[in-house]
Amino acid sequence: MTARSESLPLRKKRKKGRTPGPVSPGPAEGAAAQAQLPGLRARWRVIAAKEFADHVTSVRFLVVTIVLTLAAAAAVYSTAGGLGGVASDVSGEPSVFLVLFTGQVGDIPRFTNFITFLGPLLGIAFGFDGINGERSEATLPRLLSQPIHRDDVINGKFVAGLAAIGVILLAVIGIVAAIGIIQLGILPSAEDVLRIMVWFIVTLAYIGFWLALALLCSIVLRRAATSALMALSAWLVVTAFLGLIIGMLAGVLSPVPADAGEGSPQARANLAMRVNLGRLAPNQLYEEATRVILDPRQRTVTPGLATDSQVSGAIGGLLSLDQSLLVIWPQFVALIAASAGTFALAYVSFMRQEVRA
């Protein structure tokens, strides 16, 4: 297994490493115990492998995949249908294929909006009972009494959750691409594929935040139901109410006089305040990154904030992938930081927690 092959080079470095070799079955306690292969660094992989197997065979995996696939198919089907009607017009456009992901035709939200909206649910679904599930099954003391470090458990669970989410996302992206290819009859260019791959990684960072948050809930809260409820409320607040709250906050911090016009400095300052406050939430970071990475025509993450002088005289053109990446780099780093920070919080609270309790 991978766990073992991984351990081989390690053994030389570790002082505690025991000599490898065949393990004698019998009850010769000390000798057999010593001959058991160590490879401690690989232990989180064992946990991750088991958790991943649990995830992909679980009902929730099936349900989440079906829901997401239906949403994606509906969005893309309508977009593709709309595009098909105007195929002659868009044939000159670059990256028609990417429009499948970002384009909106009719009432059905675009695919990327679905992901922004439903992505957190994926993270919550695979994290909310991570630790308290072990507690309610009374498996935690037994698991922790095995020769593993305590963080192997939380690391393994996070990686397994992220892997399960990655599998679902890839499947959905595959379905979207397939529908697009069949409906539109065009193949993605190499750059399209690369952009989608980058977007996939950004999406993982975004959902990773929610997964870490759900894991944190599962550590702090004893019951899985409470933990799920808590994580879902956080999601609801961020998706539904945060816009309102930020609007009010921006109104207080950077008020717009009633007589100020639309392009007035006050209005602009208010908008900037709103955007910056919104960036505290991962959703807006993710939306901004998505918009730029999947659309080479986007030159800034905040088109609304560009001043006239910045826009005037600009020649319409396309950004290459590396330029798009440069534009979203702060968003990408911030998303990673949010995920890592939340995970660190979960990690620390798990390490400090009593095994019983």
Add this chain to the structure above:
Amino acid sequence: MAVAEPAADRAMDEQPAQAASAPGAPAIRTKGLTKRYGEFTAVDKLDLTVRHGEVFGLLGPNGAGKTTTILMLLGLSEPSGGAARVLDLDPARNPVAVKRQVGYLPDNVGFYSGMTGRQNLRYTARLNGIDKKVAEERIERLLGRVGMTAAGDLAVEKYSRGMRQRLGLADVLVKDPSIIILDEPTTAIDPAGVTEVLELVRELARDGAAVLLASHLLHQVQEVCDQVGIFVSGKLVASGPVEKLAGQLGSGPMEIELGAAPPLDSVRVAASSVSGVTSVALDERDSRMLIVKAQRDVRADLARALVQAGHPPFHLRRRGDELDEIYRRYFSAEAPPTAGAEVPA
């Protein structure tokens, strides 16, 4: 003879032999081990030694600090003071090395309910880095040893608690530990199962393992332990071989429970006439019994006298020689007002 004399039995076949086979090196040692949660002291300056080839019974009521002690021995909880050494390793600093050699059966052990018993054991084997082929053989052997071969491929959610407990024992042994810590291993098992489990514990110790058995079920522990420690409110109030413990407590006049064919008044007269008897009183816990206090073991004389007086005894038992009695005495010392209320069956 219909007279109960369990202590005598035990002294014959178990204690001397075990005392002789104690040269095993210490497997677990603690010195002044302490755990405090804020103001509350869960474990108070515990000194403990468990040797290889020995079953040590840690006896105490629920909440005495047994599990806390075990968690500290495994490095799963950090001591507030004192030190523990498991196989000469400090579990607080080197928990993984300790856990590689210590098998732990938690109180009310749990398994992943969606997986079969065998799958659960396989997972444990993988976590211990045991070679796949070796693990399969060992799991097969262990399932047989705990009588779970048939149920091995059943999902754990279909198991009874007793089955889960057996699987737990197999799970502990998967890593082939040299120290075995069992927390309440006999709860929830039927009497036949208890006997099997205790036999297994005995075997493991005979094979050289050090076994630490935490329990509140005295009779069971008594049968199988070489050493016992009585653990109340975080303190080890007494420890040693069961016999010695009884001796420690048996100071002062000996007390004998006496039940005989009524009327009790004339039984009392007959008993009082035996030489060495200092007093005969009615047992306040059971009105059909008498408590005879004597300076020496007068049981044989007492029986003879009663038979001659036409009151053959049906119950004649020395008090304080059974662990139960020792245990009860310590608890009554802890909580004097309720002491009279908890009458043993």
